[in-house]
Amino acid sequence: MNISETIRNIDFFNNITEDQLTVLKEICNVQSYSKDSILYYENENSNSLLFLVEGLLKIYKIDKYDNEIFLYHIYKNSMISEITSFEQHEIFCFSNAEFTKDSKILSINFEQFNEHFLSKNIFVKEFMNELLKKTHHLQCVLNRELVFDATAKVAFMLHHDLEMFNSLKRQEVSFLLHIQPETLSRVLNRLKRNNIIEISSSTVSILNKDALTATFMGV
Known part of the structure; x- marks a missing residue:
């Protein structure tokens, strides 16, 4: 090219x-x-x-x-x-x-x-549109670090970055979200039990997008 x-x-x-x-x-x-x-x-x-x-x-x-x-x-x-x-x-x-x-x-x-x-x-x-995207990135960081609990952090990443989530090892995901691997496992199992996600061969798919969104939106 x-x-x-x-x-x-x-x-x-x-x-x-x-x-x-x-x-x-x-x-x-x-x-x-x-x-x-x-x-x-x-x-x-x-x-x-x-x-x-x-x-x-x-x-x-x-x-x-x-x-x-x-x-x-x-x-x-x-x-x-x-x-x-x-x-x-x-x-x-x-x-x-x-x-x-x-x-x-x-x-x-x-x-x-x-x-x-x-x-x-x-x-x-x-240029202004790109700067607004930067502002959105920072808003997401503030929510993740100061507002969201572990469940909301995981749900947010699944909603916005599912491909990235599935491409990483669970330990790497835990590191990015600043939670323990055991906590990540518990959250995923809870979301699976609630029929919000499905996990097959370590790959996550979303079954109920509205319920997933409500998990981190608090609605």
Whole structure:
């Protein structure tokens, strides 16, 4: 896939014109990363606007005891960078980012992107939509860590991220949700007894979406 095809395959650039594409190609490149490699560390600065083209990225922080605190995943066709200002040319990294699959990213010079596009009101709507998605991610993290009990955490992940849940080992799921493996097992068994989910060969399928939603919505 050449650079033009890569750009057009990202939803953010769905409405890009040929002239805009010509400009954008001059200020960006595609980079490949292997699984388990680090994209950036917390408190670093970057001059690049990043989009995940292929693969999967884990966003996390490290607490004062050197424990990893999982925040959320970024999936392909999404903006990676966390933007706080259009005025600054550098992008501050608020967390750590590690690839959990072999991945590719589109890297764009942020200063030039701002100059050629954002300052001319081009891609501003798309940019705001991506920032709103970031806000939603943080709202989910707050709910998971401060509001949800273990049952709600598991139900929420099953509802929003079933494919991810089934691709991981149970111990890995427990780590991401910050609950004990035994607790995860009890929750899954309870949901199964209530005919909300089915488990076959360790693969979970949802039988009653409304009941599952009510589990974490509190209705």
